[in-house]
Amino acid sequence: MTSVLQISDLHIAREGQLVSDRLDTAASLERLVTRIAEILPAIEPLDAILISGDLSDDGSAESYRLLRQSLARLDVPLFAIPGNHDLREPMRAAFAAEGYLPSLGGLHWARQLGDIELIGLDTLVEGQGGGALDAAALDFLEHALEASGERPVLLALHHPPFASGIAFMDRIGLSGIDGLEKILARSPSEIRIICGHIHSTMVATVAGRVALSAPSPCSSFAFDRRPDAPVGYHISEDGMLLHTWHGAFRSVRIPICAGAGPYPF
Ligand SMILES: [Fe+2]
Numbered sequence: 001m002t003s004v005l006q007i008s009d010l011h012i013a014r015e016g017q018l019v020s021d022r023l024d025t026a027a028s029l030e031r032l033v034t035r036i037a038e039i040l041p042a043i044e045p046l047d048a049i050l051i052s053g054d055l056s057d058d059g060s061a062e063s064y065r066l067l068r069q070s071l072a073r074l075d076v077p078l079f080a081i082p083g084n085h086d087l088r089e090p091m092r093a094a095f096a097a098e099g100y101l102p103s104l105g106g107l108h109w110a111r112q113l114g115d116i117e118l119i120g121l122d123t124l125v126e127g128q129g130g131g132a133l134d135a136a137a138l139d140f141l142e143h144a145l146e147a148s149g150e151r152p153v154l155l156a157l158h159h160p161p162f163a164s165g166i167a168f169m170d171r172i173g174l175s176g177i178d179g180l181e182k183i184l185a186r187s188p189s190e191i192r193i194i195c196g197h198i199h200s201t202m203v204a205t206v207a208g209r210v211a212l213s214a215p216s217p218c219s220s221f222a223f224d225r226r227p228d229a230p231v232g233y234h235i236s237e238d239g240m241l242l243h244t245w246h247g248a249f250r251s252v253r254i255p256i257c258a259g260a261g262p263y264p265f
Pocket of ligand 1: 009011054083197198199
């Protein structure tokens with residue numbers, strides 16, 4: 001059995017800074033880390049924590065340092081891919097010690113983790129909200145899938161490879177999905193795709209594979225299909241996803257607030 005806890009869109013800023021003058025993302029992260037520490041005995045063995053982008057809100061070295069400081073009290077291996085709010089070089093420097101990030105170029109990586117292959121793809125286009133799977137990303141994926149043999153694959157990228165129906169987020173969606181679909185269609189492996197960006201939990205099908213997005217522990221975007229839907233966020237702490245391979249993939253959302261109980265039936 002192999003388990004990966006996915007947390008996403010933490011949006012950590014410099015010390016004392018609120019995001020959008022309102023969101024105390026550092027406090028949200030503290031509550032998330034406390035919740036993870038609480039649930040660890042219930043979900044062990046946990047092989048890794050994966051952060052699926054927007055680790056930082058401003059790309060500052062200080063924000064990555066604060067993030068690492070908060071997560072340090074969890075003794076679990078950490079992997080990360082960038083989101084549109086991240087900046088490649090400060091992020092590369094912040095995670096250099098783990099040795100899984102390349103020293104140059106896109107932050108694509110692949111690691112065997114227990115029974116599975118964990119692959120991270122960098123979709124960041126610095127200076128833009130939208131993301132891209134460029135030729136280098138698709139080439140990396142193709143080779144990583146070949147190298148993974150028959151192992152099941154958990155494939156992480158920040159931008160969802162599907163339309164969310166949230167218009168203002170789909171306007172900053174992902175390009176290069178066609179190329180991704182072609183590669184996925186050729187692979188014989190069991191593949192689950194996981195992403196972030198839309199601060200919502202959604203499940204879709206991409207080239208016959210299950211793709212799902214993680215919530216954010218600091219804010220959410222309302223599901224509102226109307227073209228004139230208000231652009232903005234809600235303050236809500238929606239938790240995280242736990243992905244387990246045990247002969248098949250199973251993904252479960254874990255809320256930050258457990259609710260009262262358990263009560264006897
Ligand atoms: Fe985000």
